Amino acid sequence: MRHLSKSLRTLLLILFLGFLGSFLIYYLLDIKKESVVSPNNDFTAITNSFLKEQLEKDTLGLHYTIADPESLRIDYQVTLPLWSEAEETNTYLQYENLYSSLQEIRQAQKSSEKKSLSTEEQYTLDLLLHNLPLLLEGKEFSFYEEYFSPTMGVQVQYPILMAEYTFRSKKDVEDYLTLLSQTNAYFQSLLEYERQKSQQGLFMSNASASAVITQCGEIISLDSLKNNKHFLQTSFHKKLTGLQEKKILSEEEIADFICLHDKVLLEQVYPAYQSLAQGLSSLVGSCTNEQGLCYFPKGRDYYEWLVKTNIGSSKSMAEIQELLLIQYQTLEKKLQICKEKLQQNSNLTETTFPVSSPEEMLQKQQAFCKQDYPSLNSVQLSQNNNLNFSLKGEIVESENTLIKPVTSGLEAYTAPAFYVNTPLDSTGEHSIYINFSSTKEGLDLYTTLAHEGYPGHLYQSAYYHGYQSTQGVPLIRNLFHFGGYTEGWGVYSELAAFDQAVSLFPTGLQAYYKPLYDYLKTERELQLCLLSLLDLQIHWEGLSPEKAKTALALYGIEDREKQDALYQYIVEAPANYLKYYIGYLEILETKEKAKSLWKQSYSDLAFHTFFLNAGPSDFTTLKTRLQ
Numbered sequence: 001m002r003h004l005s006k007s008l009r010t011l012l013l014i015l016f017l018g019f020l021g022s023f024l025i026y027y028l029l030d031i032k033k034e035s036v037v038s039p040n041n042d043f044t045a046i047t048n049s050f051l052k053e054q055l056e057k058d059t060l061g062l063h064y065t066i067a068d069p070e071s072l073r074i075d076y077q078v079t080l081p082l083w084s085e086a087e088e089t090n091t092y093l094q095y096e097n098l099y100s101s102l103q104e105i106r107q108a109q110k111s112s113e114k115k116s117l118s119t120e121e122q123y124t125l126d127l128l129l130h131n132l133p134l135l136l137e138g139k140e141f142s143f144y145e146e147y148f149s150p151t152m153g154v155q156v157q158y159p160i161l162m163a164e165y166t167f168r169s170k171k172d173v174e175d176y177l178t179l180l181s182q183t184n185a186y187f188q189s190l191l192e193y194e195r196q197k198s199q200q201g202l203f204m205s206n207a208s209a210s211a212v213i214t215q216c217g218e219i220i221s222l223d224s225l226k227n228n229k230h231f232l233q234t235s236f237h238k239k240l241t242g243l244q245e246k247k248i249l250s251e252e253e254i255a256d257f258i259c260l261h262d263k264v265l266l267e268q269v270y271p272a273y274q275s276l277a278q279g280l281s282s283l284v285g286s287c288t289n290e291q292g293l294c295y296f297p298k299g300r301d302y303y304e305w306l307v308k309t310n311i312g313s314s315k316s317m318a319e320i321q322e323l324l325l326i327q328y329q330t331l332e333k334k335l336q337i338c339k340e341k342l343q344q345n346s347n348l349t350e351t352t353f354p355v356s357s358p359e360e361m362l363q364k365q366q367a368f369c370k371q372d373y374p375s376l377n378s379v380q381l382s383q384n385n386n387l388n389f390s391l392k393g394e395i396v397e398s399e400n401t402l403i404k405p406v407t408s409g410l411e412a413y414t415a416p417a418f419y420v421n422t423p424l425d426s427t428g429e430h431s432i433y434i435n436f437s438s439t440k441e442g443l444d445l446y447t448t449l450a451h452e453g454y455p456g457h458l459y460q461s462a463y464y465h466g467y468q469s470t471q472g473v474p475l476i477r478n479l480f481h482f483g484g485y486t487e488g489w490g491v492y493s494e495l496a497a498f499d500q501a502v503s504l505f506p507t508g509l510q511a512y513y514k515p516l517y518d519y520l521k522t523e524r525e526l527q528l529c530l531l532s533l534l535d536l537q538i539h540w541e542g543l544s545p546e547k548a549k550t551a552l553a554l555y556g557i558e559d560r561e562k563q564d565a566l567y568q569y570i571v572e573a574p575a576n577y578l579k580y581y582i583g584y585l586e587i588l589e590t591k592e593k594a595k596s597l598w599k600q601s602y603s604d605l606a607f608h609t610f611f612l613n614a615g616p617s618d619f620t621t622l623k624t625r626l627q
Contacts, residue, residue: 042108043121046101047476050094054479057081060161060179067168067423078178082189083147085196092139099132123614124474127621131480134308141302143197144293146204147190148280149572150211154190155276156413158183159219163235163407164420164431167243173257180264184272191279201288202296208572209284215413216277220270225262231407232269236261292539293574303539303574310579311484312618313586317540320582324533327585331526338519345515353442354504358403358434361446365454368500372604373455374612376463403449404433411437417448419457430458443501443520450497451490455608460489463612473615482616488583489611491528495521495584530555531570532581538567539574586619587611594626 055062055074058081062069069076081087102125109116117125147154165176197203204212224230240257243249249257293299304317315323355361406414416439420431432452439448450456467473498521502514534551537543548570549563557563570577594610595602614622 042101043105043117043125043474046098046105047124047474050098051476051479053094059175060165063165063172063175063423064161064421065423067166078175080179080182080186082186083193084189088142092136095132095136099129099136102128102132118472120471120473123621123625124477126624127477127480127617130621131312131618134305135480137305138309140298141305143193143200143202144296144299144302146572147193148204148212148276150208150215151413151569151572152415153212154187155212155215155219155273156410158186159232160410160414163232165239166423167239170243170248170253173240173243173249177257177260177264180261181268183269184275187272187276188279191276194280194283198283198286201286203283203286203288205287205290205568205571206284207290207568209280209287213277213280213284216273216280219410219413220265220273222266222270225265225270228262230265231410232265233262290571291545292542292571294540294542300540306575307578307582310575311582311586312482312620312622313484313582314618314620315582317536320578321533321536321540323582323585324529324536328526328529328533331522331529335519335522335526338515338522341515342519345512353446353501354506355446356441358445358449361449362403362453364504365450365497365500369455369459372608373459374463374605374609376459376466402431404431406433406435406437408437411435417452419452419461421461430462432458443498443517446501447494447497447524450500451494454493455496456490456493457486460486460612464615467613467615471613477615480616482618483579484583484586484619485616485622486583487580488585488587491580491584492587495525498524527555528577528581528584531566532577534566535570535575535577538570590619590623590626593623597627 052074055065055069056076057079059076059078060080062074062076066074105125106129150156162176162180165172165179167173167176194203203209220230225233228234237258240249240254244251244254289295289299293303296302307313307317307320313320355364414433414435416435418433420433422430432449434445434448439445452458468475468477498517502510502517505513530551534543534548538548545567548567549560552558552563552566557566590611591607594607598606610626611622614625617625
């Protein structure tokens with residue numbers, strides 16, 4: 001939960017394209033029909049046609065992906081992705097058509113003596129053929145998805161995305177204002193989804209609905225708008241000033257835009273939040289289940305499907321449960337050993353950390369990356385002749401990364417930290433948001449930045465962008481989300497930071513602080529393991545609230561309010577903890593497999609290079625690539 005854990009981080013690219021993932025990074029090829037058809041030609045045309053369809057129907061997703069869509073000849077109408085049953089049906093039809101077409105390519109491969117696909121194209125084909133059937137299974141669970149979760153719902157993430165909406169041109173400002181004017185239509189489409197959930201007995205718990213309704217009044221408040229103090233207003237003014245400094249906008253244009261922006265916020269966005277609150281209020285009380293998913297019809301099946309799609313693991317639920325139980329017992333014993341070592345020096349405290357500023361922490365972490373991680377210089381973004389545009393060279397340095405505090409009005413609703421991705425064709429600054437209300441200074445901040453920055457999500461994203469552009473990796477790879485791969489790497493980076501932190505102390509003090517940091521690292525991993533185990537037991541086995549709270553008390557979380565908050569979060573975000581921790585354990589398992597296969601050729605640098613080169617994947621297909 002946000003009060004206790006850093007594991008609730010998100011890349012925050014959430015605007016929904018059916019059941020597509022949030023790690024949306026797009027390229028686009030110029031699609032040309034060839035007179036001679038081959039599996040390679042078909043593969044390129046089919047996959048990039050699919051990409052274009054998705055880009056053109058979600059302007060917000062497009063903006064966060066491509067800075068200059070006109071250079072790609074993308075003809076888009078400014079629109080938010082409105083939900084409807086017809087659109088959802090169409091999304092699954094697109095999946096089915098894509099899967100059918102790719103199966104034909106596989107058959108063509110088998111009947112051809114020539115190898116028509118490159119190694120990366122073949123791996124992409126394997127990934128898609130493995131995962132598209134799983135995505136198509138989601139048709140059975142159309143109304144189990146929750147768009148308005150109190151902890152990571154649209155009502156929270158949408159205004160953050162709009163505040164981060166980059167202004168590079170006058171048209172960007174105009175598009176932004178057009179999108180804002182569609183807020184009510186967007187919310188009403190999702191509210192219709194909630195009404196149908198309610199009719200099927202699948203509406204969220206009363207506690208969750210009440211929390212979302214309260215948020216609607218707090219996130220967009222009338223007082224803050226009238227006093228020009230809302231974060232959407234302050235961010236808008238700052239971005240317009242940037243355009244004025246570049247002589248893109250005049251003072252008159254800025255004044256007109258500010259006037260129009262305030263009008264849209266007051267007359268459209270604020271009423272949209274009020275209407276959403278009213279609509280949800282009318283559904284309060286229709287909840288049929290306040291506990292885990294297994295108490296819903298098909299809820300257990302949905303949870304299993306969610307775990308598979310979130311993590312990308314081929315393990316059964318029973319195997320995952322056994323793995324977590326064994327891991328928990330192992331970590332408990334390890335923690336006890338660490339505790340005994342700590343007791344040998346009762347004067348040891350956590351009060352001192354050798355690095356204070358976030359910027360300096362990032363610089364230190366970049367230095368560590370040079371030892372066991374591939375250099376970003378090795379995959380520097382460059383022009384690829386297959387692309388319609390030039391990817392501008394960008395080596396990500398700490399001074400090109402902005403550490404931003406989460407605005408006070410959103411601290412209660414957002415994760416402890418999150419990284420906002422940059423478009424592929426932009427050399428703009430990278431943003432890491434820190435929620436200082438739930439992230440302490442010192443070691444807590446250092447490990448948070450490792451998760452979000454180096455060698456975590458920022459480094460992971462920047463490296464893979466470069467690798468794709470130089471190695472000809474098929475562009476569709478980035479359309480599908482593999483949460484276990486992405487967030488597992490975040491946890492992998494975070495836990496490694498505990499060991500790195502020890503070396504930040506003077507040589508004479510490192511042995512002094514190592515027992516403490518070993519203890520804190522083990523405690524952190526044990527916490528993630530426990531919460532993952534509770535996640536599975538609540539949703540798959542039906543663990544009651546009281547038994548879940550008893551388990552938390554045994555771990556040392558005895559405060560009733562914290563217990564309630566943790567239980568409620570797990571109910572609201574099923575399989576989220578598993579995405580982080582099982583993803584991490586799958587990475588360790590893949591690492592051990594690499595050691596076994598590569599023997600003397602193994603090194604951490606070699607494994608990290610392999611893992612990052614592979615890009616977002618399910619772990620079954622990734623382990624096949626390993627061989």
